[in-house]
Amino acid sequence: MNRIVRAITQTRELFTVAFLIILFLGTGIVNPSFLAPDNILLCLNGSVIYILLAIGVSFVITTGDIDVSVGATLGLTAAVCATMIRDGSSLIMASITALTIGALIGLVNGLGVTKLRIPAIIMTLGVNGLVRGSIYVYTEGKWVENLPAVFKSYGQITLAGFVNLFLLITVLIVIGVYLYLNKGKKGKYFAAIGDNMGGATLIGIPVDKTRILAFVLCGVFAALAGIIFASKIGFVTPTAGNGYEMKAIAACVLGGVSLTGGVGSVIGAMFGAIIMSSISRILVFLQFSSNWDDTITGILLIIIVVADALIQKHFKEKARRERLAARDLKALRAFEEMGGDAE
């Protein structure tokens, strides 16, 4: 039991998973129909967009930077993809265009941060404004509507009778990214840079390249989220994705990705995103008004990070005390030996 508690408190992802399970079970006790498999699947399906955004942002946050332009990137790529498909392009062409735009936005962010040395939050804030404005220029302020039914139906495709296509893609991506970060040759670069940039430079990690790559990946994942957004919602407004950047960052934080960099995993970010997007559904099942959505999100976020900070503090203090005690013991032994010699 003690070991389980320690594992949960020390591995931040397990902490998030435990929190998610408690949240779901708690809701299930009040309203058992919440735990029906169909409903849980709906919860997971609903979180696909947030999961993709959170994965992308977690790359950037792990390297110690931050990206607040993903909401606008999602909006622009969704608008471009939807417009192209409405005008008769194939899905593949539209997707490639959208992903390229996402990668380009990420590249601009990355170059600004690494080459021009603009702090990440400022660079991405500026790019956020640029991209958000471009959405209006591109769509002329109109909604992109009348998408072909085929495009909208991708969200309804299920495999083996219950696994949604988008959910399957997302889960495969999460697994792929996890393997890349943990087993891949260069996967550890991101965390190494976030943990200690000077050290990473000294041992020969291509710091600037990796940071740019993180921004590019973030843009690509935001674009992927944009394509799925267009297909799922079925129309794109010029304000699409407004405020999603903050929700993506919040999802990462919920999942234990530290904003100082170097700590966290995509698995954590995924579960954070699931918590994030399930809150409104949970509120409905608890017969709360959905007006409480943001309030509960804020409270959960604060509770989780405060609990995390206190737990970390406790363990740090404990480790320090153990270290001091060990040193005292060593000194005592040394003193006794010396005393023995003197006699």
Place this chain on the structure above:
Amino acid sequence: MNMIGNLNWKKIIFRWEMALIFILVMEIIIFGSINPRFLKLPVLLGSINDYISICIIALFGTIVMITGGIDISGGAIVGLTSMVLGLLWQDAGLNIWVAVILCLLTGVLCGALNGFLISYVGVQAMVVTLGGMFLYSGLAVVLSTLSVSSAYEGISGFPQAFIRIAGGKVFGFIPNPFIIFLILVVIAYVLLHKSRFGRYVFLVGVNPNAADFSGINHRFVSMFTYMLSGLSASVAGVVLTSYLGSCRADLGNELTMPIVTAVVLGGTAITGGRGSIIGTALAAIVIGLLRFGLQMSGVSTQYLDIPVGLLLIVAVAARGASLYMKRPSFAAKKQKAV
């Protein structure tokens, strides 16, 4: 002797604030030539009503950023205090001035919660204020459903005395918000640049450990900056409610990014330890006038994010480059001194 005089002169000319004043003058000239109505004093002064909340919150957001933190919950507190004000006045039936004071207290409380979690519990500032942003804007929405007025319409029909806070004019042509802004600039300037507290703020930003060792209660100093920031957000909420004549939960939703933009454009280092109130005040007006001028020149509001974003990136990149260029000369000077 001559050289020192020379250096000081150079220092004044090449200060960041001078660059901002230059941008400001350019804006007035360019927009004035596009639309001469822009140059009329009442129009120019009256434009501050559009961005007064950004100006007010950015001033005290600067102090937060100098301690090395960041406060992105300001916009949410604007909406929350606006709702609190409306509810207390209409649904609780309090005197409007009592409601205003309670409203300001709410802002201080929100800031205190942020500050406590950041400096005493030790959570990162960005994370706490991100949570705070969700919490306060969410609470504002919840409060708006409690009111007897529908959430969409908002609460309106405030007494004339209250409307006059933002609607009134001094000497017949200076709008009250402009005076409020000037007073707050003076207060913030004295607090940051002329008081002992201000020195502590800079020291905490440069090196919190050093501040701690020199007997400064650095935790309280940094918590106090968040309380100031919350207070300023609630002042902005009151002024904005008075200006619009109605209170709404989503008043400050779009403010977060412009506030951070103003603070950073004003020359405050995001890592803390460097920054000035005058710079922020100028930057806030630069951004406000840019948006206002473009609107008057016939650019649709929806496109305004593009020039503001460009201005931010170009200005910060140029500033970074100029600071980078200065480094070798600094090293040379140091060598000479040795």
